[in-house]
Amino acid sequence: MRVAIDTGGTFTDCLFVRGGRIEILKIPSNPENPAKSIATALEKVFAGASIRESASLDLLCGTTVGTNALLERRGGRVALVTTAGFEDVLEIGRQARPRLYDLFVERPAPLVPRERRFGMRERVGADGKILAKPGEAEFARILRRVRASSADSVAVCFLFSFLRPAHERALARRLRAAGYSVCVSHEILPEYREFERTSTTVVNAYLMPVMSRYLGEIEDYAAKAVARGSAIRGKRQAARVRAMQSSGGILSARAAAREPVLDQRAHGADRTHHRLGIPCDRGVRAGPAARTHRRGGGPVLRARLRSS
Numbered sequence: 001m002r003v004a005i006d007t008g009g010t011f012t013d014c015l016f017v018r019g020g021r022i023e024i025l026k027i028p029s030n031p032e033n034p035a036k037s038i039a040t041a042l043e044k045v046f047a048g049a050s051i052r053e054s055a056s057l058d059l060l061c062g063t064t065v066g067t068n069a070l071l072e073r074r075g076g077r078v079a080l081v082t083t084a085g086f087e088d089v090l091e092i093g094r095q096a097r098p099r100l101y102d103l104f105v106e107r108p109a110p111l112v113p114r115e116r117r118f119g120m121r122e123r124v125g126a127d128g129k130i131l132a133k134p135g136e137a138e139f140a141r142i143l144r145r146v147r148a149s150s151a152d153s154v155a156v157c158f159l160f161s162f163l164r165p166a167h168e169r170a171l172a173r174r175l176r177a178a179g180y181s182v183c184v185s186h187e188i189l190p191e192y193r194e195f196e197r198t199s200t201t202v203v204n205a206y207l208m209p210v211m212s213r214y215l216g217e218i219e220d221y222a223a224k225a226v227a228r229g230s231a232i233r234g235k236r237q238a239a240r241v242r243a244m245q246s247s248g249g250i251l252s253a254r255a256a257a258r259e260p261v262l263d264q265r266a267h268g269a270d271r272t273h274h275r276l277g278i279p280c281d282r283g284v285r286a287g288p289a290a291r292t293h294r295r296g297g298g299p300v301l302r303a304r305l306r307s308s
Helices: 034-047 064-071 136-148 166-177 194-233 253-258 269-276 287-295
Strands: 002-007 011-018 021-028 057-061 078-083 117-120 130-132 153-157 181-184 239-244 250-252
Touching: 002 034, 002 064, 011 034, 021 034, 034 057, 034 194, 057 194, 064 194, 078 136, 078 194, 117 136, 136 166, 153 166, 153 194, 166 181, 181 194, 194 239, 194 253, 239 253, 250 253
Parallel strands: 002 057, 057 239, 078 117, 078 153, 153 181
Antiparallel strands: 002 011, 011 021, 239 250
């Protein structure tokens, strides 16, 4: 059975194919546990399905949960590790402001406060050459500070890492070994411009705990729904769960949980940027999607999470 579904703060909307017909289902959402709404919708969909239809599931999920978590500041507790001296790039941003001539404008607080932004003594030059290589003592110092911050996830963004990511990889390896979820800028957005790369990596780390939990629960619910149908039919089949991207494409639930910044939709971009304090002309970018588009000769696609 093919099902497309998304859950927001008020309603959960579902479109599915049953008996060769397209049907629509709308039920109240469960803001405390959005995945529960998905489970309820699947139960209703499968209740009227044939034995053959209930033995398989191709589920496509929207990502309003991630958008809402970003807008409502309900993401994970993030620590940011940058090249020493660049800890405040996230807060400084760029010249663009919501109101250019307002001397009293108040900027939203950054997603990572100053006390959870750590500078690592390392440096790669603009030509990709290593100017300062961190030793084991420096890695151990950063690990201690991250541990003391009680972070859920860690964003790592070093200067010119898109040219030579060796230091990001070395730190990420140690952080993951310590049990942390880690986002590194050379994987999320390997492009120049420190603010854009840092903010995109931070947003990804901020949403990762929310989206990984949400999509993981949906995969469990989907597997159970198919298992019941497979048991009746006597033929075991797996459920496939995927997520929508801002580009209009789709990707696996696991990939979406790992890089949720690629899932977020571009609508409401101006309001989103304003709330997050991201300049409207320099948005959070949709990493690989942007790079693919650019290689094709077109303009860079930005998932402008200009906070909605």
